[in-house]
Amino acid sequence: MTAATAENSAPVSVVTALYLRTKTLHVEAERTGIIRDLLRGEASREGYVLLLRNLLPAYQAMERGLERHRGSPGLGALARYRLDRAPAIQSDLIAICGKGWSRDIPLLAVGEVYAGRIAEAAEGAGARLIAHAYTRYLGDLSGGLIWQRLLARSLGLHPSELSFYDFPRFSDLEALKAGYRKALDRAGALVRDGDAVVEEGAVAFTLNIELSWAVQSATLKGSAAAAAAE
Template sequence: MTTNLALQLRQGTTKAHSMAENVSFVKSFLGGVVDKQAYRQLIANFYFVYSAIEDEMKRHQESQIIKPIYFEELNRKSSLEEDLQFYYGLEWQDKIFPSPATKVYINRIHEISNTSPELLIAHCYTRYLGDLSGGQILKKITQSAMNLSGGEGTAFYEFKDIKDEKNFKQNYRLALDSIHLSDSAIKSIVSEANIAFKLNMKIFQELNSNFIKIIAIFLFNFIKRIKLPGFKS
């Protein structure tokens, strides 16, 4: 018996998905405008988010609900570590921190893992299927915007253990549909997926706010300079 969970997740998050794509930071990114400082903080934020998701998924990997969608080839933690070393250097672990919005996100993941682990499905669906679907496009944008060559700084977008991403996504959706869930559990998972989108949006909004602050400080300092006697442009 199929639950049509994959379809219900897609249909139930359409509005949240659209809202996430319209956050200024995301729109700028998709338009090819990528600030390196903001981007490397995003990678750091994702490192903490995926570490939380993957730790909790591993914890519940043998449960009847989590086991059908526990695919280690989806894990992003090691790929993010590779990117963090590129952006921050060998001592990257001493230089990164989760932003306030990221702390809220990872606290949510740990909370539901302790109380309702089936809700982890929502976070996996929101992040991993999105990564598989848009990864190569985002990789090209990142490479072009920051003049990167080869695979430097873009390991996050590479799923080296997945040979056919389209086929894998189809199998993942079938696995979602195979999980035995009550109607109320499905509604809770769809609701949690919308929360996941909102948590991602908060991270993007935070990055956009920080980027605007940087530009404002730069402009303020520049204006101060041009007011100084003897300044020449």
């Protein structure tokens, strides 16, 4: 987080530093695996559900970590937003798959690895959680409504199955996004090792890319097996 412009020697904000470090990975993520299929309208419900199921432990780990650091000056501000995507994911899984979703939908190895990495980031002062909050929450706030409309159209999902993209506690999503971005920057300004936070952002995007590939592969194998059984 030590990069500076020629006109200004002050360090860039953590959000800007994370954006600059991960923008190539961000593009790669949108062109990868199940995310690419979803954006093109080519994914199945099974693929989307498998993605949700494998994102859930990551959000649970992040939300537990933020709650643990609720009393800290930086992370406490992020925790108090209570964006709480894990309960929304669980609600969607029940709405789409029924109450037996946890039995019927597998947790892939990379899903476990992703959640484990976030749990590690929450240890100690928990500064690296800033990178995961940036990657997931700011991404959700930036593209949530687009994803909601896309999935409703391409997969025929109903509003009750798309609560992951709703933030009912907040009436103005643009104001929420702007406020959360400022909270991330304030938290980043209090971190001793900003470069570690920025590099954690690259790790977060890499894990998302690996998860996207794994979900696509598992979905294709499942479809092939179902076709062979007919």
